[in-house]
Amino acid sequence: MIDVSRLTATQIRDGIADRLFTAREVAEAALGRIEALDGQVHAFNQVTAELAYAAAERIDDAVRSDVVLPPLAGVPVAVKDNMNLLGTRTTCSSRILENYESAYDCTAVRRLLDAGALPVGKCNMDEFAFGSSTENSTFGPTHNPWDLERVPGGSSGGSAAAVSAGMATISLGSDTGGSIRQPGSLTGTVALKPTYGRVSRYGCVAFASSLDQIGPFAKTVGECALALNAISGKDPMDATSVDRPAEDFTATLAEGIAGLRVGIVTDLLEAEGCEGAVRDSVRSAAETFAALGAEVGEVELPSTAHGLSAYYIIGPAEASSNLARFDGIRYGHRVGDADDVLDLYMRSRAEGFGPETIRRVMLGTYALSAGYYDAYYGQAQKARTLIKRDFESAFERFDVLLTPTSPTVAFKIGERASDPLAMYLSDVYTIPVNLAGNCAVSVPGGLCPTSRLPIGLQIIGTHFAESTVLRAAAAFEAALGFDPTPPLVRDVQ
Amino acid sequence: MSISEAQVRHVALLARLKLTDEEVARLGDDLNSILGHIDTIRQLDLADVPPTAHALDVVNETRADEVRPCLSREEALANGPEVAEGAFVIPRIVGGGDAS
Incomplete structure (x- = not known):
């Protein structure tokens, strides 16, 4: 075969x-x-x-x-x-x-x-x-x-x-x-x-x-x-x-x-929580780019510090709205003994959704609810503008930007399962790209010298x-x- | 900003989720922990910054209003948990004999 x-x-x-x-x-x-x-x-x-x-x-x-x-x-x-x-x-x-x-x-x-x-x-x-x-x-x-x-x-x-x-x-x-x-x-x-x-x-x-x-x-x-x-x-x-x-x-x-302008995003690279081997891999990649004839420089994206917060408001808010369609009426799990239609909705959804889905729907519903919309969703959409502007100015100087894809190599099953925030930090380098609508590829940057696990390099481009x-x-x-x-x-x- | 147990129950009703007391307590803790982490965003002075709802500058994308094929009634009902007489069956919404 x-x-x-x-x-x-x-x-x-x-x-x-x-x-x-x-x-x-x-x-x-x-x-x-x-x-x-x-x-x-x-x-x-x-x-x-x-x-x-x-x-x-x-x-x-x-x-x-x-x-x-x-x-x-x-x-x-x-x-x-x-x-x-x-x-x-x-x-x-x-x-x-x-x-x-x-x-x-x-x-x-x-x-x-x-x-x-x-x-x-x-x-x-x-x-x-x-x-x-x-x-x-x-x-x-x-x-x-x-x-x-x-x-x-x-x-x-x-x-x-x-x-x-x-x-x-x-x-x-x-x-x-x-x-x-x-x-x-x-x-x-x-x-x-x-x-x-x-x-x-x-x-x-x-x-x-x-x-x-x-x-x-x-x-x-x-x-x-x-x-x-x-x-x-x-x-x-x-x-x-x-x-x-x-x-x-x-x-x-x-x-x-040759001549491609490559920007290393230094504030993201130096951020707390990034493993040393990941940081080394990105620096070594930058040297490779220079050796291939690229013009490598440094850039900062300071507003991306608000990326995770903006994302964990906008993402759950939109998700809570999108997931409203799962109501046990037209498709999906439905309880068989509902007292009335409200009971049918509430129990079908609670039985059908897993814990993280319930957490996100709750978070998003809260962020959109009366009295909190401006404080959370409105602020997050404005922070999104700042992140988009940071990328726009970076792309005036550079053709592509380099960051790690993930702050760590693969973690053990169960290691972060009980801590939603630790899990959310996995995406600290990738989230700003979605908020700004840019394209990006993760390409292998080699193996971690100690764990022998892959490390990814993120190459970001403008729209x-x-x-x-x-x-x-x-x-x-x-x-x-x-x-x-x-x-x-x-x-x- | 901290979210109370009563608020968790109110949000669960808005989200149409029937939670146990244990889930209410756990979600209260989870939401407070997450909101604590993202709270910095509320402190930012963004009064002069316009919001971004969509990353690209695309507006008013429309298409011609033409009749096109769509799912048949059978196809649309195929995943319905309870279906009768070409319709989805739901519990009674408006009053029966002793309407309340």
């Missing part, structure tokens, strides 16, 4: 086109790896073998008819379980949606499949994307393929772990405050949060609508760029998706970064600067030569 985990998306597509192997063999190999590994990793809530084989058959038919294959033909993909796909459940890892059958396709997923990808499954996540560890799942935690006793990060931890363990070549996650980039960092994968509006959010269950954005995970920058090619673009079903000329994000990846950000990431990736294969799965075929 072919070892699908060692092939890039393009090698898979070209291998099928050149008849070295069939799409069905690729599907079998990916599903075989899931069978072999997912008992330990638990990246998947649902494995969709039938859908994968049906898609593979269409690709193999196209090969037989000598049709030119699309760019992701035969590429195994996994999607976070908050994105709808006909023929699958969309649970958001929540009891309230445990049996919810997708009623339509999420646009980003549909576009990935239209590019020829094979859907192998739906990935575990923190319930409704509330968390940074994938422990807040009604189906149990996902384990980090680099160390099964550690978290893969979150909330898109299943999507990250699926790619890291070679069970999918590309996966999709969603990122509201770091939920793609932070698990990317903790699993040694490349993880991209596109600019707000670059990718349609239609069919992705909403958390905080002014911050949410769908993006890809892959083992290489080039594959992330290919995935972005497939999923980006205006969608009439999402009024916040932006109409821009189509770009080929792979076109400039190999152009190098719609994905090509620049990905080009910087590709140059760094080539210079570093990081092996993204976790030791635990190195010998599994």
Whole structure:
């Protein structure tokens, strides 16, 4: 059997086109790896073998008819379980949606499949994307393929772990405050949060609508760029998706970064709570950028000190509003013995939501309630303006900014579960990017010398600067030569 | 600013969440801890700063008002916990025999 985990998306597509192997063999190999590994990793809530084989058959038919294959033909993909796909459940890892059958396709997923990808499954996540560890799942935690006793990060931890363990070549996650980039960092994968509006959010269950954005995970920058090619673009079903000329994000990846202006965000790098090895890794990355011909300088983003506070008001406020739709009437868990409609709402929701979801809905409802709106939500939206202005002035001097993705490497399962605030601090470097609507990629910066766990480097660009950000990431990736294969799965075929 | 037990119960009602006494106590502690951490934002002097509700400068995005295909009634009802006669079933909202 072919070892699908060692092939890039393009090698898979070209291998099928050149008849070295069939799409069905690729599907079998990916599903075989899931069978072999997912008992330990638990990246998947649902494995969709039938859908994968049906898609593979269409690709193999196209090969037989000598049709030119699309760019992701035969590429195994996994999607976070908050994105709808006909023929699958969309649970958001929540009891309230445990049996919810997708009623339509999420646009980003549909576009990935239209590019020829094979859907192998739906990935575990923190319930409704509330968390940074994938422990807040009604189906149990996902384990980090680099160390099964550690978290893969979150909330898109299943999507990250699926790619890291070679069970999918590309996966999709969603990122509201770091939920793609932070698990990317903790699993040694490349993880991209596109600019707000670059990718349609239609069919992705909403958390905080002014911050949410769908993006890809892959083992290489080039594959992330290919995935972005497939999923980006205006969608009439999402009024916040932006109409821009189509770009080929792979076109400039190999152009190098001579003269690129790179700013190290020193106040974030020196912030309390950042592990020494993480700080060293970013400094060493800056030296690599300079050696590659970039003009490296320093910059500060002082208003981002208010990022966490603004986020933990805006995020829960929007979430409490979005989650009002789960009322036990049209779909989802419903108590069977309600006295009246209020009792039905209150008990169905309390039974259906897990503890962190209840905490966020309560926090958001409080922040929006009469008498507190101006003090919290109003202030948070103004602080958001300050953060946006800080980025705007930084991008007058620099093309991309460098920070750590996460202040720490992967932590142990259970370590932060009882302390919401400690968990919230996981996203201190990623949150400001969502508040300002910028794009950013987390790219592996090497392994921590003591723990041998991956450290992620965050490269931030201004609105719609994905090509620049990905080009910087590709140059760094080539210079570093990081092996993204976790030791635990190195010998599994 | 500290949130009282009565406020937790009021917010739970607004959020349509039936909480046990134990949950009310725990959430009170959690919310106070989180609000304590984010309280600095209330102290900032932002009187002259406009709010940002949306990160991009996109306004009044509209589309043509055209009839398009949508979910069939069967599809829309497919996930309903209780469905009858082409509709979602809910407990009685307006009064029965002894309306109160």
